[in-house]
Amino acid sequence: MSDQNTTYEPLDVDTIPSRLGSIAAITKRLGTDASQWTAREVGDGNLNFVFIVTGPKGSVIVKQALPYVRLVGESWPLPLSRAFYEYHALTRQGLRDPQSVPEVFHFDEAQALIVMEYLTPHIILRYSLIGGNRHEGLGRRLGEFCARTLFRGSDLAMDAADRKADLALFAGNGALCDITENLVFSDPYFDAEMNRHTTPQLDRIVATLRADIDLKVEVQHLKAAFCANAETMLHGDLHTGSVMVAADEAIVIDPEFVTYGPMGFDIGMLISNFFMAYYAQPGHASKSDDRTAYQDWILEVTAEIHDVFTVEFSRLWREERTGILYPKSLYEDQGHAIASEQALGHRLNAIWRDCLGFAGIEMHRRILGLAHNADFETIENENLRAECEARALVLGRQLVINRGRLNSMAAVFDLAKFIGRENLL
Template identity: 40%
Template sequence: MEFRRLTEAEIPGYLQDVPAMQARFSDFDDLDVSEVGDGNLNFVFLVSHRRDPQQTVVVKQAVPYLRVVGQSWPLTRHRMDIETAALRHFRALCPQHLPEVFHADSDMSLVVMERLRDHRILRGALLDGHTFDSVAAHLSTFMAHSLFHGSDLYLTPAAKRDAVKRFTNVELCKITEDLIFTHPYDDSPTNSYNPALPRDAIDRIQRNPLLRAAVGELKYAFMTRAETLLHGDLHVGSVMVSEKETYVIDPEFAFYGPMGFDIGILLANFFLAWYGQGARAPGGADATHTQDWLLRTAAQCWDGFAQQFMQLWQAHEHGGAGFIGRDLDGASAQAYRDAFMRQVFQDSLGFAGCEMVRRVLGLAKVADIADVADPVARASAETGALRLAERLLLQRHQAGSMQDVLTWVRA
């Protein structure tokens, strides 16, 4: 089928011809379709049967340009193949945390998948004052399984090579390279600054050679270190939650990169929300409750990830030669694992710093801070976030644990 962008009106007819949809819809005559894509890249349609809303799916279609900009910014439709492959790959590892893919159409750059009816985007839920006790356990499980099973610690070299090729994602990586690692630091015209943010706070980021060198190292790591299959955009807008369940969505930025990138993006978004909460209702009981939850959850995400990743690794190597070869003294395998986790931790902190800077100075903001109405209150959150980012970038090698980092946040 030749690619064409589907309208709401065309969706029922399209679905009717998809064999897998026969099992999901009793008929296609009375479907409600609404386009709800609020992202920058794609069109997203919620489809449900008017008489039986349990009959429902999501249709997501990529167009050959960046939606938020228009046809003047061409972007490969192939990204939908990568997103679909990543959804299936991650779901095979963690079925409880990924939506099911019912149908994928490469020609049409389209995927039909499970609709998470009882779930909402985590960022919005947090802004509304909700917190979720299981999110840390769920997201750390997702990260441990996804980051371990894509890596050389688990795959054979040939399987790893094939995976790296399948998930080569140059165009979307370029967006990250520009928008996360470059533009926020070089005063790019794509940046936007809160007028109330003091120039000095911006200069501390953009005109500090040591900080710029640290960001350069992390950009280079992002571009060269093909460690594992990343989600690639694991912020709290890519997470859907209910009271008991947590789902990860939108892995169109998936590619082989450094483990710390996914972890760092996630941690940064909890920290950004912490500063945003502080600026909304400083000292209020609700804000304090959410802020406490945010820091606790950030710490549990790392700690839970580290613990489960280590368990998966030890179990995989149990009884045989491990990554370093046979462990002759009984302490070497663990010494390497400890060194490995230290490196991932420090990388995560560095990438968290990059994410925090770009959400304050760069093109794409986060509602947690950007929606704070008073520019002065917003600038106070932004200044705090930039100070933490500075510390994450420059002192990441000195942090021994998440408790150290939480001290930095509260400072």
């Protein structure tokens, strides 16, 4: 019997077979004899339960929202509806960029439960970057994902009424937006209660950042854009912990922070996490591998994400611009295709500027805020960790403040490398 429409109750490894054993979409993947199923809880995120459930025929992932923030506990309630929004985000992403996200087999709104494809032998990209692994085609896949989901979720492509309906739908996911609004855009920039940072090593640089008025103004401009500029359906939390990778495959997971927001947000958060992986490498070096070649590979992937994003977004602009914005009736149909190219250039520039700004903020919040990155956290030597973190903090400030004047990824890399050679503590 399905749990649909019954009172919410958290699953556990013992009750999963009885509670999910009669759902055809699941038995089809695991086998009908639920007594042979085994489940283990593997969630390492901040919010939810995640189970791998295995039966005679295969495995599935069962993700269930909890009515509070797992990282913090019951003192921080969080609505179960986030599973509803994640489900609707996953289905849209799957249509807009096929094979980019796990296939959804079953959704139960009352139980805040999504049953989806078990990805194996995939691991979380963040840990793979800590481990020094390379993945063929990673930058291409992520660049395409950003271009396709961001373009196809906007008024550039969608029917205007459909976009407004989705805007209204995802506006209901405010509790998750609230986390981003506070933890990403405000808390890192003052001495907020839930903050932490590597102390005392970073104290001086943190104090400098929090006294930086220009920075605090620009960050709030970017927050205003995040809150108001509802251009497209964002993943909303697209860091390297939201990507699962195998040798030559990358799958994007966990879009529960989905919201309508500015195009540059997802891609900015994503490349930010690559820059942090880059700066963290000295903390993961060994005698046999100083990780400098691997750092080069990380930057190559970062460049490829943005290059592919630009190429694919431009292709979609030329081939799929069927929405109400920059309509062909005004441009191509009037013999003014050059207007379309001119507008595309402007839009790409605007996305690039926003992208850099959001990237800078993401670095700050991962080092100064509540939710830190394993890239840095797994560096046990605190002095070494702080050195790595300090570089990311300084690059972050540069990206926010100078986002209007950094005209290419090459310029950003020059800056990142320069800062990488500095001893900032």
